Amino acid sequence: MEVVRLRVNGDERACGVPAHYTLLETLRYGLGLTGSKQGCDKGDCGACTVIVDGRAVLSCITPVWEAEGRGVRTVEGLGRGTEPHPVQDEFDLNGAAQCGFCTPGILCSAVAFLERNPSPDRDRIRAALAGNLCRCTGYEKIYDAVEAAAARLRDR
Numbered sequence: 001m002e003v004v005r006l007r008v009n010g011d012e013r014a015c016g017v018p019a020h021y022t023l024l025e026t027l028r029y030g031l032g033l034t035g036s037k038q039g040c041d042k043g044d045c046g047a048c049t050v051i052v053d054g055r056a057v058l059s060c061i062t063p064v065w066e067a068e069g070r071g072v073r074t075v076e077g078l079g080r081g082t083e084p085h086p087v088q089d090e091f092d093l094n095g096a097a098q099c100g101f102c103t104p105g106i107l108c109s110a111v112a113f114l115e116r117n118p119s120p121d122r123d124r125i126r127a128a129l130a131g132n133l134c135r136c137t138g139y140e141k142i143y144d145a146v147e148a149a150a151a152r153l154r155d156r
Contacts, residue, residue: 001016001017001018001019002016002017002018002019003015003016004016004017004021004026004030004064004065004067004068005068005069006026006031006064006067006068006070006072007069007070007071007072008027008031008033008072008073008074008077009033009072009073009074009076009077010077013031015030015031016030017029017030017064021063021064022059022060022061022062022063022064023050023052023057023059023060023062023063023064023066023067023072024036024038024048024050024059024060024062025038025064026064026067027050027059027072027074033074033076035074035075035076035104036048036049036050036059036074036075036104036105036108037101037102037104037105038060039060039101039102039105040060041060042060042061043058043060043061044133045102045105045132045133046058046102046105046106046109046131046132046133047101047102047104047105047132047133048060048105049104049105049106049108049109049131049132050072050073050074050075050108051071051072051073051074051108051111051112052067052070052071052072052073053070053071054071054112054115054116055112056108056109056112056113056131058131073108073111074104074108075103075104075105075107075108078107078108078111085107085111085149086149086152086153087107087110087111087114087145087146087149088107089149089152090144090145090146090148090149090152091103091107091142091145093145093148094141094144094145094148095141096137096141096142096144096145097137098136098137099135099136102132102133102134102135102136105132106129106132106134106142109128109129109131109132110125110128110129110145110146110149113125113128113129113146114146114149114150114153118150118153118154119150119154120146120147120150122143122147125143125146125147126139126143129142129143129146
């Protein structure tokens, strides 16, 4: 066991984990943040996506020690208190989530993308979310939700 110190969703956290743990395993099993999903465990599906220093990262293939001293944001940290992030709200309003397994990773990818690209077109949204697989929605409602969230964020 090793003690890792992470800044997660604005809070300094420490926990003991096996040295081989990934960021995903540490978040889920060390810190109890189960929003990020454990899907393929090889970086193919995007269900584990979190935001590290403003960038979408596949946490299932990121050794936890790579996140020490960096800002990690999970789906649990996207909103403010009880107020959802505009991307989360638009997913709800547009029916962009069905089973929900992929949703946390897509939300994190979309938030990180919109923070860098506040006025994206549909093709850029598609490209930004290409690493997140969804078996239920057909993607169009997801893209609609991200476009609507981008407009809301620009109007703030």
